[in-house]
Amino acid sequence: MTSVEPTPEPPRRSRGFIIGLTSTLIGLGLLGTGATVTYSRTLPDATRIAPGVKIGETPVGGLTREEAQEKTVAWAREQLAKAVVLTAPVSGKKWAITTGELGGRFELESALDAAWQVGKDDNFFERLYHGNKERGVTLYPEFKFDPAKLDAHLAKVAKAVHKTPKNARAKMEGTGGLVLAEREQKGIELDLAATKAALLKGGNAALADGETAEIVVKEEDPKVTAEDLGKMGTLLSAFTTDYGGSPSNRKANVALAAAKINGLLLGPGETFSYNNTVGPRETEFGWKMAHQYQDGLVVDGVGGGVCQVSTTLYNAVLLADLKVVSRSNHSMPVAYVRPGRDATVSYDSTDFKFQNNTDGPIFVGAKANGETLTFRIYGTKAPERKVLSIYTGERRFNASGGSSVTSYRKVQLPDGTTKTEVIDSSSYRAPATPSKPRR
Template sequence: MDKNRARRNRARRRNRSIGYGVVILTALSAVWLLYTNVSKGSQTGSGSHTEETKPGTSEQVLDLRKKLKSARIGNTNLSGLTIEEAEDTIDERYQWELTVSADGDSVLLDNLIDSQIKAIKKKLEETSPEETQEYEIDYEAMKEPFTKQAEELANKWNQSPMGAQLESFNKETGAYQYTPGKNGRTLDQAKLVEQLMDAVKADNYQAEVKAEFAQTPPDRSEAQAKELYKVIGTFTTTTTDNKNRNKNISLAVDAINGVVLKPGEEFSFNNTTGNRTKEKGYQPAGAYRNGILIEEPGGGVCQVSTTLYHAIIESGFKTTERNSHSFAPSYVEKGQDAMVSFDGYAGPDLKFKNTSKNSVVVRASLEGKKLKISVVGIPFLEDGQKVTIRSEKVRDSAPLPPTYEENIALPFGTEKIVDQGSLGGVYRSFRVFKKGDTVIKEEPLHNSTYKGKPAVIQRNTTHKVEETVPETTHAPETQPETQPETTEIPHGPGAALTEAQENQ
């Protein structure tokens, strides 16, 4: 389907004309040299020997200049033309620019006559101009290739009908807007092949054939769409009393609330919220960086991504990217979190693609300490089917040795646990499909690995207070010796801590 073939054909004709000229000049030069040599031989009186003329040289020149006595291709008469003139006429007459168009899109079809034309021109050059030559184009040989090209165009141009669906959400009014239904179309392939065959049989190889389509009405009106759209997945978590953290959550909630995904589109948490910076209003709050708890703008937004993650799964979608925290957060079960981080260019993200046939919208709200995120769409799971996440521990990580801190305020030789620490571990999660209380199936979802934290123990091993006894004039009463009470404190990790919510 090359639109430059016509230009290449014209260039080939020019090159061939130049080539013919070179051949003729070369042949004439050879004849002249032969004549000169013969004349010289005669003048020297040798007489007994003359150089023989190579057969076919002068005759070939004469043939190229002779005109075709009787030649035609179909209805194209080539009689009275030289071979060069005949080939130029053929190139012009059978120049291929056959196109098919639809709604402004025009496609140049593969040249199906080129091989036949090349074969005919070869025969013209190899056959004596005195012989009668008649050639026909094999049109039926084009039918099968036309059929294949029509099928390719159908794959390109066919459109499925699209029922009315949600288009946008107005945050100010809380109203949903819907698109009207759209007709589908199907290319009439048989009709197209018939039109193409008619064009070539009429030797109209520069025709533009307009494709015809059968229309298919949409299966859903705007009113019907309004009735079908509902919450297909929702999840709620509880935030803390930290004002900065809740401010960050509120900003992220506002960024994702009302985002509409059309069929096939992918949602990215990082791209939707953008970089969480103080310039955008994000406040310093607890977050982990390289395993160290710090304060940074955006701390807390991971609770938004985690809550959304559950809503995505419950809707029936799969995520295309999900990452676990380095330390397990406290607002959701282990193995069910979704960590995000973003520097404006890259970072762990939460993504999912709308694999349904209709648009969906993300709804998010923070009321008090209740963070709720939902996905609104037309249900695509089987009636009564629900999807949840189930996680199980695979193994614990090896306990970390405790961290000791000196505290001279403690009695000498005593210890006090100030942080029980926690065990890390590996968790395996599944998508669970249920109808009522009956589990239909489970699918592996992902694995999550969390780091443990060492216990923190304060102790006094360096500062011992010396007691002095004042002098008296009489012997003091004997008093029983008393020792400060000490309690042996077990070392090693104990119950898990309530963690600061890492970018959490």
């Protein structure tokens, strides 16, 4: 759409009178004098745009259509090089993009058509009246842009602005209690809708001239605050395994894995993944070669010993009555827990996961002192169900040399009654040909 700002014309009736009077005087001599009146006003050139016509800020009056097109195309190029600037209100940081990079374009053809048509429909007397007077008409070509490109630019700004909120952190004291280690920090994210509205407040036309706007941000709250941690004084469970007789490399791996989990905060409904938390077991990340199980065999592998960490945590999770999402047993029983209570992991294939199914956040503390590994899980309040014991049934052997065992949990319900639940069944097979390490 092309908008027009014309110069007001005189009323038709008076103009007709003037033109009629002038025309009469042209053809007749003045009465009583014998003199002849001539009218010298030049008629507008029908092969050119009427005088006083602009397209945008570009005068095109008196030009041919081809000349006007050349000038307006140059004007459009200059417009599309103008910058659209977003500014951060506090830091003053700026993000700029040209209107051309936003896919901007002007509807020049319709504007040229409208400019060309000015005065072309006038009758003879109207053309005679206007002559070569300035018309005072300004046409604004419609500006359009690609919304997807604007959204892509805003997404880049959002990424630069975003600050991830930090949860409050706690640590275990030597006595096993919790103390605040670091307070929470709120995050920052771009309010896309509000920023876009601020940028387009003047419409597309304002954007075409190179708009400037402040970005709008909003705070993002952390999931765990210092206040939350202050409420997490309830010890839900604790479990310890011994690794004092392990070689130094295995001890180092156990300590490293425990350190990566220590201080874990898990909000209500969140799921913990051992592999995502501990990460890949490669030498470049500090892991060492140590003994590990590989399909029923003891072999050396990078990260040997991390399964004792996942197993110790698994038992603490069971005692805290948290929901186990994914757990697998080793290919053969381990020495640090009874059969049926182990949890193996392998970064590329087997994970241990559990979910915080309580109403509040939980804190997981780990301590490896070179002799024992202990996990403690804290919550905001004691669970409604109390785990009384975890135990396994009789181990059953098969003809191939493998075995199986079922694990159970005895719980006390809120009404004081008790019941026994099946936790899982584990099958251990006889030694087989090695395939993939389980770390």
